[in-house]
Amino acid sequence: MFNKKLVEGLGKSSMIRAMFEEGARLKKIYGDDKVYDFSLGNPEVEPPAEVIDTLKKYVNSGEQGLHKYMNNAGFPDVRQKVAAYLQEKSGVSLDENNIIMVCGAAAGLNVTLKALLNPGEEVMVLAPFFVEYGTYIGQAGGETVIVNTIKDSFQIDVDAVEKAITDKTKAIIINSPNNPTGVVYSEKTLREVAEVIHRKEKEYNINILVISDEPYTQLVYDGVTVPSVFNTFKNSVIVTSFSKSLALPGERIGYIAIHPDAEDSDLLVDGMILSNRILGFVNAPSLFQKVIAECLEEKINTELYRERRDFLYNHLIDLGFPCIKPKGAFYLFPKAPIEDDIKFVNRALKYNILLVPGTGFGCPGHIRISYSVDMSVIRRSIPAFRALAKEFY
Amino acid sequence: MFNKKLVEGLGKSSMIRAMFEEGARLKKIYGDDKVYDFSLGNPEVEPPAEVIDTLKKYVNSGEQGLHKYMNNAGFPDVRQKVAAYLQEKSGVSLDENNIIMVCGAAAGLNVTLKALLNPGEEVMVLAPFFVEYGTYIGQAGGETVIVNTIKDSFQIDVDAVEKAITDKTKAIIINSPNNPTGVVYSEKTLREVAEVIHRKEKEYNINILVISDEPYTQLVYDGVTVPSVFNTFKNSVIVTSFSKSLALPGERIGYIAIHPDAEDSDLLVDGMILSNRILGFVNAPSLFQKVIAECLEEKINTELYRERRDFLYNHLIDLGFPCIKPKGAFYLFPKAPIEDDIKFVNRALKYNILLVPGTGFGCPGHIRISYSVDMSVIRRSIPAFRALAKEFY
Numbered sequence: 001m002f003n004k005k006l007v008e009g010l011g012k013s014s015m016i017r018a019m020f021e022e023g024a025r026l027k028k029i030y031g032d033d034k035v036y037d038f039s040l041g042n043p044e045v046e047p048p049a050e051v052i053d054t055l056k057k058y059v060n061s062g063e064q065g066l067h068k069y070m071n072n073a074g075f076p077d078v079r080q081k082v083a084a085y086l087q088e089k090s091g092v093s094l095d096e097n098n099i100i101m102v103c104g105a106a107a108g109l110n111v112t113l114k115a116l117l118n119p120g121e122e123v124m125v126l127a128p129f130f131v132e133y134g135t136y137i138g139q140a141g142g143e144t145v146i147v148n149t150i151k152d153s154f155q156i157d158v159d160a161v162e163k164a165i166t167d168k169t170k171a172i173i174i175n176s177p178n179n180p181t182g183v184v185y186s187e188k189t190l191r192e193v194a195e196v197i198h199r200k201e202k203e204y205n206i207n208i209l210v211i212s213d214e215p216y217t218q219l220v221y222d223g224v225t226v227p228s229v230f231n232t233f234k235n236s237v238i239v240t241s242f243s244k245s246l247a248l249p250g251e252r253i254g255y256i257a258i259h260p261d262a263e264d265s266d267l268l269v270d271g272m273i274l275s276n277r278i279l280g281f282v283n284a285p286s287l288f289q290k291v292i293a294e295c296l297e298e299k300i301n302t303e304l305y306r307e308r309r310d311f312l313y314n315h316l317i318d319l320g321f322p323c324i325k326p327k328g329a330f331y332l333f334p335k336a337p338i339e340d341d342i343k344f345v346n347r348a349l350k351y352n353i354l355l356v357p358g359t360g361f362g363c364p365g366h367i368r369i370s371y372s373v374d375m376s377v378i379r380r381s382i383p384a385f386r387a388l389a390k391e392f393y
Numbered sequence: 394m395f396n397k398k399l400v401e402g403l404g405k406s407s408m409i410r411a412m413f414e415e416g417a418r419l420k421k422i423y424g425d426d427k428v429y430d431f432s433l434g435n436p437e438v439e440p441p442a443e444v445i446d447t448l449k450k451y452v453n454s455g456e457q458g459l460h461k462y463m464n465n466a467g468f469p470d471v472r473q474k475v476a477a478y479l480q481e482k483s484g485v486s487l488d489e490n491n492i493i494m495v496c497g498a499a500a501g502l503n504v505t506l507k508a509l510l511n512p513g514e515e516v517m518v519l520a521p522f523f524v525e526y527g528t529y530i531g532q533a534g535g536e537t538v539i540v541n542t543i544k545d546s547f548q549i550d551v552d553a554v555e556k557a558i559t560d561k562t563k564a565i566i567i568n569s570p571n572n573p574t575g576v577v578y579s580e581k582t583l584r585e586v587a588e589v590i591h592r593k594e595k596e597y598n599i600n601i602l603v604i605s606d607e608p609y610t611q612l613v614y615d616g617v618t619v620p621s622v623f624n625t626f627k628n629s630v631i632v633t634s635f636s637k638s639l640a641l642p643g644e645r646i647g648y649i650a651i652h653p654d655a656e657d658s659d660l661l662v663d664g665m666i667l668s669n670r671i672l673g674f675v676n677a678p679s680l681f682q683k684v685i686a687e688c689l690e691e692k693i694n695t696e697l698y699r700e701r702r703d704f705l706y707n708h709l710i711d712l713g714f715p716c717i718k719p720k721g722a723f724y725l726f727p728k729a730p731i732e733d734d735i736k737f738v739n740r741a742l743k744y745n746i747l748l749v750p751g752t753g754f755g756c757p758g759h760i761r762i763s764y765s766v767d768m769s770v771i772r773r774s775i776p777a778f779r780a781l782a783k784e785f786y
Contacts, residue, residue, distance in 0.1 A: 002509055002657070003533075006664050009671075042462045052452075059445075059452045069435045069642045103496060103645065106673035116395055135671045139532075140396075249462045250679025252496065252645075264395070271399050278402075278528045280499035285678045286643025 023354045030352060036381035038369045039354040041179060041331070043247040043300065050298045051246050054291045066287050072277045073269075074101025074255070074284055078293040085296040086238070086257055090230040098260055100272050101284035103252040105215050106132070108239035110279055112211055112256060113140035113171075115271035121170040123211075126156060128333065128363035130179050130213075142170065146362055154181040154324060154333070156189045162196045167204040172197075176226060177216040180361045180368040181333040182309075182326020184220060187227035194232050207263040210236040215254075218245035218299040220328040221306045234261040237268075242292050244329075245299045253288040305330050308371040308378055315382050316369075320393035330372040333358065337392035339365050347391065351384040416747045423745060429774035431762045432747040434572060434724070436640040436693065443691045444639050447684045459680050465670045466662075467494025467648075467677055471686040478689040479631070479650055483623040491653055493665050494677035496645040498608050499525070501632035503672055505604055505649060506533035506564075508664035514563040516604075519549060521726065521756035523572050523606075535563065539755055547574040547717060547726070549582045555589045560597040565590075569619060570609040573754045573761040574726040575702075575719020577613060580620035587625050600656045603629040608647075609722040611638035611692040614699045617720040627654040630661075635685050637722075638692045646681040698723050701764040701771055708775050709762075713786035723765040726751065730785035732758050740784065744777040 001007065027035045046052075058066060073079065079096035087094040102108040113123065119141040125133045127148050134144040147164045150157045161172070172193075176185040197208050212229040217240065220226060229236050241254030256272060258265050276282070309326065316323050316334055323334035336344040341357040341364050348355050348367075358366030371378065394400065420428045439445075451459060466472065472489035480487040495501040506516070512534040518526045520541050527537040540557045543550045554565070565586075569578040590601050605622040610633065613619060622629050634647030649665060651658050669675070702719065709716050709727055716727035729737040734750040734757050741748050741760075751759030764771065 001511070002661060002664050003507065004511055006508060006667060007660065010660075010663055010667055046457055047460055056452050059449055064439055067440055067641045067643045069433075104673070104675060106675050110673035114396065115399060118394070118397055132671060136673065139672070248460045250460045250676060252675060252678050267400065267403075268395060270403055271395050274399060274403055278525060279532070279672070280497070280503035280529065281674070282497060282499050282645060283643060285645050285681070287680075288678070 022349055026349070026352050033377075033380065035352045035354070036377055036384055037354040038371070038373060038381075039356050040372070041370050042249055042372060043244055044372045044374060045247050045300050045304065047247045048295070048298045048300055051248070051291060051295050054294045055287075058287060058290055066290060068286065070283060070286065071273075072283050073273045074099070075286070075289050078289045081293040081296065082255055082257070086230075090228040092230045093260060094257070097269060098258050098265075100256045100258075100269065100276060101289050102239075102254050102256055102276060103281045103284050104243060104254045105213060105239050105241040106136075107252070107276075107281050108241070108254055108256045109133070109136050109173075109211070109213060110139065111272050111275045111281065112237055112239060113137055113142060114275040114279060115268060116140070116209060117142040117170055120168065122166060122168045123170060124161065124164055124172040126174065128154070128178070128180050128358060128361035128366070129173070129175065131360055131362065133173055143168075145169070152324070154178065154183040156185055156193055158189065158192045158196055161193055162200065165196070165200040165204070165208070167206060169200070169204075169206065169208055171209040171211050173211045173213055174229065175213040177220060177326070177328025179216065179329055180331045180356070180358070180363075181324060182329040182331045183324060184224055184226055184327040187232070190227055190229070190232045197233070207235055209262065212236060212238045214238055214240040215244045216329040219302055219305060219330060221302065221309065222327060224327045226328070230257075230259050234259055235263050237262065246292065246295060247300050248288065248292075251285060251288045253284055253292055255284075305371065308373070308375055311375070312369065312371050312378050315385065319385055319389040321389065330370055332369040332371060333366050334369070336365055336367050337389075341365055341367055348388055351388045353381060353384050353388060415742055419742070419745050426770075426773065428745045428747070429770055429777055430747040431764070431766060431774075432749050433765070434763050435642055435765060436637055437765045437767060438640050438693050438697065440640045441688070441691045441693055444641070444684060444688050447687045448680075451680060451683055459683060461679065463676060463679065464666075465676050466666045467492070468679070468682050471682045474686040474689065475648055475650070479623075483621040485623045486653060487650065490662060491651050491658075493649045493651075493662065493669065494682050495647050495649055495669060496674045496677050497636060497647045498606060498632050498634040499529075500645070500669075500674050501634070501647055501649045502526070502529050502566075502604070502606060503532065504665050504668045504674065505630055505632060506530055506535060507668040507672060508661060509533070509602060510535040510563055513561065515559060515561045516563060517554065517557055517565040519567065521547070521571070521573050521751060521754035521759070522566070522568065524753055524755065526566055536561075538562070545717070547571065547576040549578055549586055551582065551585045551589055554586055555593065558589070558593040558597070558601070560599060562593070562597075562599065562601055564602040564604050566604045566606055567622065568606040570613060570719070570721025572609065572722055573724045573749070573751070573756075574717060575722045575724045576717060577617055577619055577720040580625070583620055583622070583625045590626070600628055602655065605629060605631045607631055607633040608637045612695055612698060612723060613721040614695065614702065615720060619721070623650075623652050627652055628656050630655065639685065639688060640693050641681065641685075644678060644681045646677055646685055648677075698764065701766070701768055704768070705762065705764050705771050708778065712778055712782040714782065723763060725762040725764060726759050727762070729758055729760050730782075734758055734760055741781055744781045746774060746777050746781060
C-alpha cells in the first residue's frame, strides 16, 4: 500500500471533491451560466498590462541566460530590487541577502518551516486558517497549535495567543488579509501580540518567529493599508507570492523576506536556501523572476473586486446572512444559518450554488464565498441565494 | 536553534562550499579564463531556437489564461501531448491520466516518494548516485539502501541488487544516463533486474516500483539509445525534466509518467497529484507547460557535448587517468590517482582546476568532471591537467 496517511487524506478530501464533481454535473445539466461557482480562490482576471509587456520585452529581447540555473536563492539583481521595494515600504534596511525567491507562497512556507523546525516543536495558527498550514507544519516535523480568533470579528484573540504559547512554541503564522475571512488584523492587535510574544520569549527563554503569509496584502479596500509586519516584529519573515496581486497563480513565483534583525538571520537564510534546494524546488522560475522584479509596484485592478464584494455583501446582509464586511482578499465568510455548514453547503447545491464549508478552514458553522467570479455570475446568483435563504430565515 | 539536522547539513556541505569560494577567489586573482571550472552540472548552452520561437508565439499571442491555475496535475492538453509522445516512443498505451506535470525532476522525485512511502520503507539507489536522492527519500519517511554498481564499468550489479531486496523494499531509483558516471545501463542488465524484482516480489509478497530518473535520456552519443524503462518494468514511473534536453534548468519544468499497468496506478496518480499540492509545488509553471508541449521532439545540439567529451576524455586517458568513456550526460568520472578524492580535488585547486569529489556521489576514489563547459576552457585546461597528473603518475 502507498503512503497510508496520504491515502486516508484522499479519502477525507473526497467529500469536497464529490461536491466539485456535483458542480461539474450541474453545469452539464443546467449550463455554465445557471451554476454559481463561488468555491475557487483563484484570480478571475488576467495579469496587468505592465506584466504582459515586461514578459514580452524579455522574451523578444534575445537576452541570453534567462532560463539558466542561478543561485538557489534567485537572481541577485532580482533579490536586490525586491529588497529595495520592501525597504521603501517598511523603512527597514534590507539588501539582497534578506530575500529568497521561491516558487510561490506555498513553497515559501514549506521552505521556512523546514529550515526552522525540530521534531515536535509547535507552530501556532489562528483559526479560521488555510487548512494546508497544518500539512506543511506536519511535513516539517512540527505540531500545529490552533488558536481561535475572536467570535464574529475574526480579529486576533491576544489572550488566547498568550495562553497557547509553551516552551515548545517556535513560530506563529499570521495571514492578513485573511483567507477565508477577508479580515485585516489591526496594527494595535499586532502590537499587543508582539508584547505577548516578548513576554513569553523571556519567560521560556525561547525565540518565536512570526511568519507572515501575505499573498493578499495588495488586495485591500476602503483605503485600508495592511500594517507592515517588519515594523512590529523583529523576529519575522514575510512569505508572499504574485499569484493574487499580479494574477500569476499558474507561474509559481513569490519570495521570502527575512527581517535583518531576526534571530540568527544569516543562519536562517542559509537554512532556507538549502531547504529550497533539498525540498526539490531548487529555484523560483527564472524568467518570471526577471518579470516580477520590474512590476513590484503593479497590481490588478482592485476596484473590480471591491465592486463585487459590495454587491454580494449587501445582498447577503439583506437576505439575513450575518457577515463581517471584509477589508481585503476576495472572500466573504458569513455564518451559515444552521450549525452544520457541510449540510448547508449541500443544501446550496439544490440552487446550483457552490460554496466551501468553514469546517475546511477550522471554523465550522460558516461558509466561504469567493467573489473572484465574473460580476454577471454574481448578479444572476442573487435569486438563487434568495431562494436558499428562504429555507432558513 | 533551527532544524538541527539541516544546520548540520550546512556544516557538512561547507567543505564543498569552501571549494566553490576558493574557485571564486582564484577567478578574482587569476581571471576567469585562467580558472577551469568543471564542477557544475548545468547546461552551458541556450535553449533550441524552436523553444524560444514557441515561447515568443505564446507570449505575443495575447492568448488568455496562460498564467492561471489549472488542475494540480497540469493542463489536460499538455498532458495529452506528453502521453502521445511517450506512447510513440515506448509503444505502451498512454493517455493524459498517466502524466503529471511537475516543477522539474527534483520535484517529480519528491512527489513520487511522498505518494509511495510509509515510515521505514526502503528505497534502493545504485552508487554512484546523485546524493540528494537520500535526502528526498528521508523527507518522505523512507530509508535509503545503497547498492554499489560493478567496479570500473559502473553497470548494475544484479546479484547485489537481489541481495539488497528485503520485505521492506518499496522502490528502486534508476538514473541512466547516470550522473556522475555518464554510463547508460544496458537493456540486458535491466531485463535481469526485472527478473530479480519479479522473483523477490513473489518471495516477499511485495511490489517494487522502478523510479526512472531520466533528465539525461536525450543526451546520448555514438548512436546509443536509452532502453525504455516502460518496456522492461510494468511497475514503473518515469520522472524527467527539460532542464538538460532543452537547456531550461531555471524554468523548473518536467513531468512524471506512470505506467498504465503499475500497481494500483489510479490511486498512485491521485496520491501524486495530492502530493504535488501539499508539498507546495501546486503545479508546474503554466506558460512553460504550454511551451514544452510543442517542443517534445526538440533537443539541444548534442554534437557540441560529444566533441567536448571526446577531446577531454582522450587527453585524460593520455595523461594516465583511468576512465570509462561515457555514452551519455555530460560528465566524466575518472579514478583519482590517490584514494583520498577530496585531497586530490584540493590538489587540483593548485592548478586552478575545480572538480567534485566522488565521495559526494557515494563513490570515493573518483572525481566528477562536468564537460558542460565552453570548448575554449577545456582546451586551455589541458596543460593544467598535465601538470596535475605529473604529480601522481
